[in-house]
Amino acid sequence: MKLVVAVIRPERLQNVLESLFRARVAGLTISRVQGHGGETERVETYRGTTVKMELTDKVRLEIGVSDHFVEPTVNAIIDGARTGEVGDGKIFVLPVENVYRIRTGELDRAAVTPVGVQPD
Amino acid sequence: MPPISAADTAWLLVATALVLMMTPALGFFYGGMVRAKNALNTLMMSFSALGFVGLAWALFGYSVAFGHASPWCGGGQYFFLRGVGLEAHGTIPHVLFFAYQGTFAIVTAALISGSIVERMRFGPYIAFITLWSVVVYAPIAHWVWGGGWLGKLGALDFAGGTVVHINAASAAVVCAVVVGARKDYARQAILPQNVPFTLLGAGLLWLGWFGFNAGSALGANQSAALAFVNTMLAPIATLVVWTLLDLTRTRKATAIGAATAIVVGLVAITPAAGFISPIFSIVLGAIAAVPSYFALLYRARTALDDSLDVMAAHGVGGIVGALLTGVFAQKAWNGGAGNGALFGDFRQLGVQAVAILVTILYSAGATFVLVKLLSLVASLRAEVREEGLGLDFTQHGEEAYSHGEGAILLLDGRTESPAPAQTTLKEA
Numbered sequence: 384m385k386l387v388v389a390v391i392r393p394e395r396l397q398n399v400l401e402s403l404f405r406a407r408v409a410g411l412t413i414s415r416v417q418g419h420g421g422e423t424e425r426v427e428t429y430r431g432t433t434v435k436m437e438l439t440d441k442v443r444l445e446i447g448v449s450d451h452f453v454e455p456t457v458n459a460i461i462d463g464a465r466t467g468e469v470g471d472g473k474i475f476v477l478p479v480e481n482v483y484r485i486r487t488g489e490l491d492r493a494a495v496t497p498v499g500v501q502p503d
Numbered sequence: 504m505p506p507i508s509a510a511d512t513a514w515l516l517v518a519t520a521l522v523l524m525m526t527p528a529l530g531f532f533y534g535g536m537v538r539a540k541n542a543l544n545t546l547m548m549s550f551s552a553l554g555f556v557g558l559a560w561a562l563f564g565y566s567v568a569f570g571h572a573s574p575w576c577g578g579g580q581y582f583f584l585r586g587v588g589l590e591a592h593g594t595i596p597h598v599l600f601f602a603y604q605g606t607f608a609i610v611t612a613a614l615i616s617g618s619i620v621e622r623m624r625f626g627p628y629i630a631f632i633t634l635w636s637v638v639v640y641a642p643i644a645h646w647v648w649g650g651g652w653l654g655k656l657g658a659l660d661f662a663g664g665t666v667v668h669i670n671a672a673s674a675a676v677v678c679a680v681v682v683g684a685r686k687d688y689a690r691q692a693i694l695p696q697n698v699p700f701t702l703l704g705a706g707l708l709w710l711g712w713f714g715f716n717a718g719s720a721l722g723a724n725q726s727a728a729l730a731f732v733n734t735m736l737a738p739i740a741t742l743v744v745w746t747l748l749d750l751t752r753t754r755k756a757t758a759i760g761a762a763t764a765i766v767v768g769l770v771a772i773t774p775a776a777g778f779i780s781p782i783f784s785i786v787l788g789a790i791a792a793v794p795s796y797f798a799l800l801y802r803a804r805t806a807l808d809d810s811l812d813v814m815a816a817h818g819v820g821g822i823v824g825a826l827l828t829g830v831f832a833q834k835a836w837n838g839g840a841g842n843g844a845l846f847g848d849f850r851q852l853g854v855q856a857v858a859i860l861v862t863i864l865y866s867a868g869a870t871f872v873l874v875k876l877l878s879l880v881a882s883l884r885a886e887v888r889e890e891g892l893g894l895d896f897t898q899h900g901e902e903a904y905s906h907g908e909g910a911i912l913l914l915d916g917r918t919e920s921p922a923p924a925q926t927t928l929k930e931a
Contacts, residue, residue, distance in 0.1 A: 392891070394891035394892065395891075397687070397690070397691045417908060417909060419909070425896065426900065426913070427896070427900050427901055427902065427905070427910075428900050428901070429901060429905075432912070433912075433913040434910040434911060434912055434913060435910070435911045435913055436909055436910055436911075437909040437910070437911055438908055438909025438910075439909075466888065466891075468888065
């Protein structure tokens, strides 16, 4: 069981979702976050005030998957999120102790397997 | 020459201010319908027209439209406002007539922006509308209102159905085709960022339109009163029919639909405002809802990214309005200007069709040449990356809805930030 956490550009979210759905990754959570990577600086001016934006809007995806699904998931995210410019984001793969499905109380592999698919 | 009338001058002073307000109103109407990352850019496309097109009008446009030279194009005698003084033009001072017409040029150019929002670079856009107002808008205004050949042919266009709306819509379609679709068009849902802005814009447009239509009588008279009442009645009918269509089709009366309906009704009554009776104004407004409603639905399924539907609202609405002017016009109401087909003069309908056709052909052709020439000297489109980040930041260096988190103050033009935030984070 792994938790894949990815931080990506908001404008690539649609591509990443499409690419994940193509890879049959079904369960995921997203949140809008702000972060600082190595982006080139972004300067904005409001009347006399010039500011450098050190935090950039990002989207964080959290996806719980069974071990053999880690690679296709990561590849799908990279596929969808990459622009080649600094600031494309990061993917973290974390170990997970337990996963429960709230509706049924199913545990681990059964819990991360989408409804209607036979756990293998 | 009749003397200057105080009443006429007072009304035109107010009407000029009302029409000038339509351009910011249009900015809000359009600005509500784009994504948040392009909100300022879309508003700026209207606001900058106030500056650049207004200036071009003062220096050149007015003379091209209202100078006396040939039936095809005005002369240069009013270039740089020479000879535009306090003397009477009709019953109002000439300078006031110039300013009033200037507000029309500005809003017409701004209308085009609806078809190229969210992807056109700002510099080329400014260059385009500025040149467009002189080489496309001004000649067509001359043909219809400046003593040109369409006016002499007897085309009825009270306040600018052809000159403003059909003209702007034709140019808008050409721009959408040449600039190309947004990268996300037809790939993902593009939702409006602020529907209340769009309703606010539509409401202010309606208010401004009383100056647009009733002011076009160029006096405080019966014709102005008729145009005023018709400007109230036609959108009322369009709004009702549009809402009923919405309810029948989806069981929901949409707010963007209501805002669009108001604009379509206003567009449709524009050429007819001072020429038809109030009861036929209601009929005209009601009829006008239908073609635009279905044009909107159809356009969204095509490859044409006329993003804010300038063609469906202003083009189709304008054509329906101009044709119906040729049907419902009534000498008893318009002081003998002309009868429509319903009152025995079928020729009027033909003349209206000619005016529409010629406007579309000239506007589309001249716009195409102009945009193509501009594309030779500058790239019209923002890069894909810029389009993704949004034009507010990439074109203007601002955001519509900024939050202060992570913003570090740069003082006195120093490029290095005084705060250590960046360095600490990098070392970590």
